[in-house]
Amino acid sequence: xxxxxVIIGGGYAGCTVAGILSDxxxxxxxxxxxxxxxxxxxxxxxxxxxxxxxxxxTVLRGDRAMGAKVQDGRVLGVETRNLGSGTxxxxxxFILATGKFFSRGLLSDKEHIWEPVFGADVEYSSDRTTWYDxxxxxxxxxxxxxxxTDASARVLVDGKAxxxxxxxxxxxxxxxxxxxxxxxxxxxARRDK
Amino acid sequence: MLEGxxxxxxxxxxxxxxxxxxxxxxxxxxxxxxxxxxxGERYRLKDPAFFDYxxxxxxxxxxxxxxxxxxxxxxxxxxxxRILYGSQAKRKGLRGLRDWTLASTxxxxxxxxxxxxxxxxxxxxKPVKAIMxxxxxxxxxxxxxxxxxxxxxxxxxxxxxxSFSKSVTYFHGCYVNYNYPxxxxxxxxxxxxAGYGVxxxxxxxxxxxxxxxxxxxxxxxxxxxxxLASMRKAVAAGEPVLTTSSTCTFxxxxxxxxxxxxPNSDVRESxxxxxxxxxxxxxxxxxxxxxRKDFKKNVIYHTACHMQKMGWQVYSIALLSxxxxxxxxxxxxxxxxIAGTFGFKKENYPFSQQIGSKLFDDIKKSATPDSVVSTDxxxxxxxxxxxxxxxxxNPIEIIAEALDC
Numbered sequence: 082x083x084x085x086x087v088i089i090g091g092g093y094a095g096c097t098v099a100g101i102l103s104d105x106x107x108x109x110x111x112x113x114x115x116x117x118x119x120x121x122x123x124x125x126x127x128x129x130x131x132x133x134x135x136x137x138x139t140v141l142r143g144d145r146a147m148g149a150k151v152q153d154g155r156v157l158g159v160e161t162r163n164l165g166s167g168t169x170x171x172x173x174x175f176i177l178a179t180g181k182f183f184s185r186g187l188l189s190d191k192e193h194i195w196e197p198v199f200g201a202d203v204e205y206s207s208d209r210t211t212w213y214d215x216x217x218x219x220x221x222x223x224x225x226x227x228x229x230t231d232a233s234a235r236v237l238v239d240g241k242a243x244x245x246x247x248x249x250x251x252x253x254x255x256x257x258x259x260x261x262x263x264x265x266x267x268x269x270a271r272r273d274k
Numbered sequence: 275m276l277e278g279x280x281x282x283x284x285x286x287x288x289x290x291x292x293x294x295x296x297x298x299x300x301x302x303x304x305x306x307x308x309x310x311x312x313x314g315e316r317y318r319l320k321d322p323a324f325f326d327y328x329x330x331x332x333x334x335x336x337x338x339x340x341x342x343x344x345x346x347x348x349x350x351x352x353x354x355x356r357i358l359y360g361s362q363a364k365r366k367g368l369r370g371l372r373d374w375t376l377a378s379t380x381x382x383x384x385x386x387x388x389x390x391x392x393x394x395x396x397x398x399x400k401p402v403k404a405i406m407x408x409x410x411x412x413x414x415x416x417x418x419x420x421x422x423x424x425x426x427x428x429x430x431x432x433x434x435x436x437s438f439s440k441s442v443t444y445f446h447g448c449y450v451n452y453n454y455p456x457x458x459x460x461x462x463x464x465x466x467x468a469g470y471g472v473x474x475x476x477x478x479x480x481x482x483x484x485x486x487x488x489x490x491x492x493x494x495x496x497x498x499x500x501x502l503a504s505m506r507k508a509v510a511a512g513e514p515v516l517t518t519s520s521t522c523t524f525x526x527x528x529x530x531x532x533x534x535x536x537p538n539s540d541v542r543e544s545x546x547x548x549x550x551x552x553x554x555x556x557x558x559x560x561x562x563x564x565x566r567k568d569f570k571k572n573v574i575y576h577t578a579c580h581m582q583k584m585g586w587q588v589y590s591i592a593l594l595s596x597x598x599x600x601x602x603x604x605x606x607x608x609x610x611x612i613a614g615t616f617g618f619k620k621e622n623y624p625f626s627q628q629i630g631s632k633l634f635d636d637i638k639k640s641a642t643p644d645s646v647v648s649t650d651x652x653x654x655x656x657x658x659x660x661x662x663x664x665x666x667x668n669p670i671e672i673i674a675e676a677l678d679c
Contacts, residue, residue, distance in 0.1 A: 117341070142582070143582060143585050185343075
């Protein structure tokens with residue numbers, strides 16, 4: 082299934098990016114877990130869904146990206162749980178907007194934190210005792226963890242940026258937030274026009 | 275309880291499932307998916323006496339599972355609890371007879387088909403409906419799906435499929451066989467036009483969904499084993515097993531291993547709705563569909579709950595969108611309320627119609643005088659036809675009609 086852009090994650094970041102890109106006339110697909118888009122409220126998700134649908138965005142609800150085909154530093158396609166290996170989502174570029182821990186953008190065990198779809202580089206401390214502050218209401222260091230990107234918000238895997246994979250929203254590590262994804266995407270959309 | 279299904283500890287009590295449960299909205303007696311599923315399971319593991327008979331209200335639509343951010347098998351837990359602990363709840367007497375009749379789709383279909391004109395005529399009569407309503411509690415408002423005088427398999431046996439070099443296997447299901455062969459004929463037409471012959475399974479039984487929901491899990495398991503054995507032969511011969519019913523497909527792919535304990539991983543990937551298979555072949559360029567140029571139709575697509583669980587509506591929608599001259603409206607995903615045999619029962623009928631009302635309103639709002647509704651589920655079809663008066667077609671029928679051949 083071929084699109085101009087595939088966005089993984091249907092939260093605020095994913096929906097915003099989908100809105101900008103589809104507005105610019107791109108053929109967009111959003112892979113979103115859950116029965117509705119992952120924005121808060123009991124009615125907002127359905128309003129967002131209707132708005133995206135009106136813009137011709139394909140929203141794969143209740144689905145999950147399971148893995149990606151990467152070749153020569155480029156993402157070729159993404160495989161999802163529901164569509165299986167028979168239908169790969171292909172696109173010119175991909176946006177990783179799967180959020181942090183609760184939304185499974187990042188997974189963890191007692192020693193490691195990893196990003197499950199692309200195996201992106203994750204910024205976190207190897208000393209687990211520094212992951213959290215014992216004062217429950219203090220800012221928790223683990224909330225600063227996230228995937229590493231270059232200055233253009235492209236996701237790093239094994240220290241090298243993938244050419245056509247961008248990260249947006251909560252999943253980005255605190256140290257990599259200087260890149261303005263929205264602006265980049267707006268520029269891209271305009272260039273494409 | 276099956277290994278891996280009972281992941282109640284993953285539940286964070288976020289209540290997203292409660293929010294999307296269609297039964298919860300209309301019936302205060304139903305505790306809702308969170309309480310009936312992971313919460314109740316804690317108690318049931320301690321003592322089965324904690325089993326709550328209100329679990330019978332679960333439609334098994336699986337919307338809760340799609341909504342769950344933590345992959346808790348809420349619906350499977352409820353289904354399994356009903357099977358393990360709910361056997362005493364199996365109704366006795368006339369309502370028990372009713373449940374058994376509604377669940378025995380193969381047997382009743384075989385008996386009714388030869389007498390189709392008489393059965394269809396009789397089931398339409400008001401006095402007959404009134405008697406069924408008061409004696410065996412089948413709601414008098416329900417329209418029964420008509421039985422077909424000729425079974426699909428009888429028609430199929432006379433179709434020559436030997437001239438094709440490639441073939442697929444078709445699981446037709448009870449509805450196609452006993453009630454509505456037109457859907458199966460449409461499937462054969464599309465496959466043949468695409469250059470594929472059609473085989474049937476060596477032995478096909480009802481997928482068992484009605485048996486499971488009416489308390490006959492053992493029988494469903496036996497039938498499932500027969501279906502899987504035949505599917506293994508088809509898959510070993512290199513053929514995919516294709517279907518035209520979303521619920522049969524979902525049941526055989528997911529409920530067999532998760533609720534009935536029938537392992538199917540060796541055939542699961544080969545078992546799919548025909549629209550998924552056709553779409554994938556069309557996009558890889560292996561198959562070409564040639565459509566008529568003069569085709570015109572307004573189609574309103576309804577995503578059945580089990581279709582949403584599989585996430586495959588995207589295929590039916592994509593195929594319908596390929597047909598020139600077809601105007602497509604895709605509705606919000608809502609439950610139609612019938613849930614198979616559930617909505618036929620007198621005690622459930624009002625819930626069924628209340629749940630479906632949102633969908634019926636949406637359909638009426640989108641409808642033009644010449645539009646038809648399309649859905650991949652046959653019981654949604656009965657419910658929508660009865661409740662809105664609109665004609666409902668399976669996507670495969672629309673594709674067959676639009677083909678230029």
